[in-house]
Amino acid sequence: MSVKASPPVEVIDEKRPDGGFSSAEEGSNFAVEVPPRYSADENDGNESEINYHVLEWWQAGVVLIAETVSLGILSLPAVVATVGLIPGIILIVFMGLLSTYSGLVMGEFRKQYPTVENFGDALEIVGNSIGQGRLFKEVFGWAQMIFQIFVMASHLLTWTICLNTLTNSSTCTIIWAVVGMIVFLVLNLPRTLKAAGYYAFFSFASVFIAVMITMIDVGIEKPIGEGSIDLSRAIGFTQAFLAVTNIAVAFSGHSCFFSVMAEFKQPNDWPKALFLLQICDMSLYIVVSIVIYIYVGPSVPSPALSAAGSLTVRKVIWGIAIPTIVLAGVIYGHVAVKYIFVRIFKGTKHVAKNTKTGWLGWAGIATVLWGIAFVIAESIPVFSNLLGLVAALFASWFSYGLPGILWLWMNWGQWNKNGKTMAMCALNWLLVVVASVICVCGLWSTGEAIAEDKGNAPWSCASNAAA
Secondary structure (H helix, E strand, C coil), X not given: CECCCCCCCEECCCECCCCCECCCCCXXXXXXXXXXXXXXXXXXXXXXXXXXXXXXXXXXXXXXXXXXXXXXXXXXXXXXXXXCHHHHXXXXXXXXXXXXXXXXXXXXXXXXXXXXXXXXXXXXXXXHCCCCHHHHHHHHHHHHHHHHHHHHHHHHHHHHHHHHHHCCCCCCHHHHHHHHHHHHHHHCCCCCCHHHHHHHHHHHHHHHHHHXXXXXXXXXXXXXXXXXXXXXXXXXXXXXXXXXXXXXXXCCHHHHHHHHHCCECCHHHHHHHHHHHHXXXXXXXXXXXXXXXXXHHHHCCCCHHHHCCCHHHHHHHXXXXXXXXXXXHHHHHHXXXXXXXXXXXXXXXXXXXXXXXXXXXXXXXXXXXXXXXXXXXXXXXXXXXXXXXXXXXXXXXXXXXXXXXXXXXXXXXXXXCCHHHHHHHHHHHHHHHHHHHHHHXXXXXXXXXXHHCCCCCCCCCCCCCCC
């Protein structure tokens, strides 16, 4: 089958030096026409001032850990307290394994289509096969960016909780949000992730140390008292799916995967970075969730850093967590800003060179996006509800559904080729089903939770400090 696309196009159907094919698997009936895109490589040498291919696999892995673990690890102990110890651990492991597989699918897709830098690019290629490439590119590209803005808002909301906790709520919460917006904006001014590859170490170290101190404190203080833990719990629909959506957020880094792959020095090293991420985050999630729940019991707060017994210890923990709150949000901000920047300046020298116009454009886009994140953070001021909304609308598809669709498309016509292919087909359909369930049921439960919550008013100076 031949795919038609609007000119100008470049037909890529020849074999790559590594033995693979640039546009399709060997034996596939697809010949995909891919629009030309910018590449820093085209401006190497004296002409290029910005090299986007700067990440070693271990740097990328640390960036992904910093970007993924920060919010997820803060919400999961409360999830386990909601659904019970056994169901909670089963859900974390199940969704973690699915997200690992879906990440591998994304790596395989980009190996075949190396111009892909975001979900918009990937779904454009899929859409071209039915004459809807441009529509798919716009819908999924902008959806990815909107998701990233919501996650930026989650980090900004966590920043206000942190600052109110550290300062005994000495200042209006909205003021702290404005201060946070400025901090995030300044750190988003660099145009590559090279710096992130180094300061992500501080981000990961901060969240690791913070949760270790939290676990040590609750282990000593045993705030559960005379309470008990539940191996499983009978709960309502809304609580159950809000818990599931919070687990989905814990594995929601996929929206940044294509952008991070695009900055690899060696793109074939993607599986190493992915496994580094998934081994670290699943191990931390399980250990932290079990320990904090066992010692704190059903009253585990969200974010979990507030579980420490004394106010002084909570302040120390929140202070240590500042780097991960900030830097993880900055990584999401970078990917969102880069998407719009490349859409606006694609094909111009401003993408690959340090020009005044390029710098002002990048700074202006970053300012607008952090401004939108500020509005969202103040409009949905409940941490777990905001995460649930983000997961239901976006993480369900970017982490699970869309990678499944990419595999099904890449292997169209070969689903029942043999037993292995049939099993893989079933697994990828499972990804799509999981995404659909999380999206529909998660939206319902999150909407109910937001409507019923009376504790935090939007756009209020009232303190949201950790209790």
